[in-house]
Amino acid sequence: xxxxxxxxxxxxxxxxxxxxxxxxxxxxxxxxxxxxxxxxxxxxxxxxxxxxxxxxxxxxxxxxxxxxxxxxxxxxxxxxxxxxxxxxxxxxxxxxxxxxxxxxxxxxxxxxxxxxxxxxxxxxxxxxxxxxxxxxxxxxxxxxxxxxxxxxxxxxxxxxxxxxxxxxxxxxxxxxxxxxxxxxxxxxxxxxxxxxxxxxxxxxxxxxxxxxxxxxxxxxxxxxxxxxxxxxxxxxxxxxxxxxxxxxxxxxxxxxxxxxxxxxxxxxxxxxxxxxxxxxxxxxxxxxxxxxxxxxxxxxxxxxxxxxxxxxxxxxxxxxxxxxxxxxx
Numbered sequence: 414x415x416x417x418x419x420x421x422x423x424x425x426x427x428x429x430x431x432x433x434x435x436x437x438x439x440x441x442x443x444x445x446x447x448x449x450x451x452x453x454x455x456x457x458x459x460x461x462x463x464x465x466x467x468x469x470x471x472x473x474x475x476x477x478x479x480x481x482x483x484x485x486x487x488x489x490x491x492x493x494x495x496x497x498x499x500x501x502x503x504x505x506x507x508x509x510x511x512x513x514x515x516x517x518x519x520x521x522x523x524x525x526x527x528x529x530x531x532x533x534x535x536x537x538x539x540x541x542x543x544x545x546x547x548x549x550x551x552x553x554x555x556x557x558x559x560x561x562x563x564x565x566x567x568x569x570x571x572x573x574x575x576x577x578x579x580x581x582x583x584x585x586x587x588x589x590x591x592x593x594x595x596x597x598x599x600x601x602x603x604x605x606x607x608x609x610x611x612x613x614x615x616x617x618x619x620x621x622x623x624x625x626x627x628x629x630x631x632x633x634x635x636x637x638x639x640x641x642x643x644x645x646x647x648x649x650x651x652x653x654x655x656x657x658x659x660x661x662x663x664x665x666x667x668x669x670x671x672x673x674x675x676x677x678x679x680x681x682x683x684x685x686x687x688x689x690x691x692x693x694x695x696x697x698x699x700x701x702x703x704x705x706x707x708x709x710x711x712x713x714x715x716x717x718x719x720x721x722x723x724x725x726x727x728x729x730x731x732x733x734x735x736x737x738x739x740x741x742x
Contacts, residue, residue: 437472468544497536497547504618513539518614589669608658619648
């Protein structure tokens with residue numbers, strides 16, 4: 414479907430106007446080789462012989478007004494209407510009498526900018542000569558398509574969010590061996606959660622687009638199926654990247670835990686060696702004592718003291734030599 418920025422005059426029949434000044438109802442109409450922007454939906458456009466192809470985008474429209482437009486104007490099935498105005502759902506495609514109901518997910522750019530990786534669903538109603546989209550909040554993808562409609566273009570590309578996710582993963586990979594604080598673990602777990610969210614969206618979305626690309630539904634013509642093939646190839650590549658991200662973040666987490674564990678083992682080894690070295694020294698000093706004359710040893714008290722010190726030094730050196738020989742230190 415194509416569109417333009419110009420306004421189009423509507424016939425003198427009942428039309429569906431924008432619900433309110435705060436809501437966003439955007440309508441593009443294509444007829445006689447030109448695409449124009451309209452201020453309202455004319456129900457006569459729904460007739461198969463109207464010669465009109467139009468796109469109605471309900472962005473951030475009040476749920477009651479959305480329900481009214483979908484049910485009363487387009488007469489969509491109540492189950493698809495409930496899904497469209499309800500909470501978020503997983504990607505899927507369902508055929509109904511005369512139209513397809515499709516749910517796809519997009520990245521919530523505003524939420525992602527504030528941290529994390531958040532998606533929101535966009536509902537599509539695809540008819541013989543119309544497209545209706547329903548979504549909450551601003552959608553950069555929808556805005557991009559609306560911007561190219563006057564040029565009759567087609568857009569398909571990577572958003573910066575996936576690249577940003579890869580940059581975050583690269584940064585964590587570099588920092589994982591230089592720090593062992595809780596912040597690194599928190600960053601790894603956040604990335605792992607975001608990658609999981611990406612996989613949960615991309616995998617079923619890839620399967621949905623594959624059904625459209627294979628023309629499982631009569632409403633999808635051959636020319637449109639070629640475009641869906643391009644989208645499917647794009648999602649396949651994105652799914653591969655998501656799997657690669659998952660493997661990388663899992664490897665990073667394992668490497669970090671191994672690094673922390675090795676550092677802990679080194680610390681425990683040093684403490685154990687210290688305790689082992691001082692254990693016979695403690696036994697020696699306890700056996701002879703230092704406040705009475707040491708039996709079976711010649712010399713004065715001062716000489717006996719230094720004899721004990723020499724014995725302790727020899728025992729310490731012998732134990733250190735033995736530990737090194739065994740490769741323990």
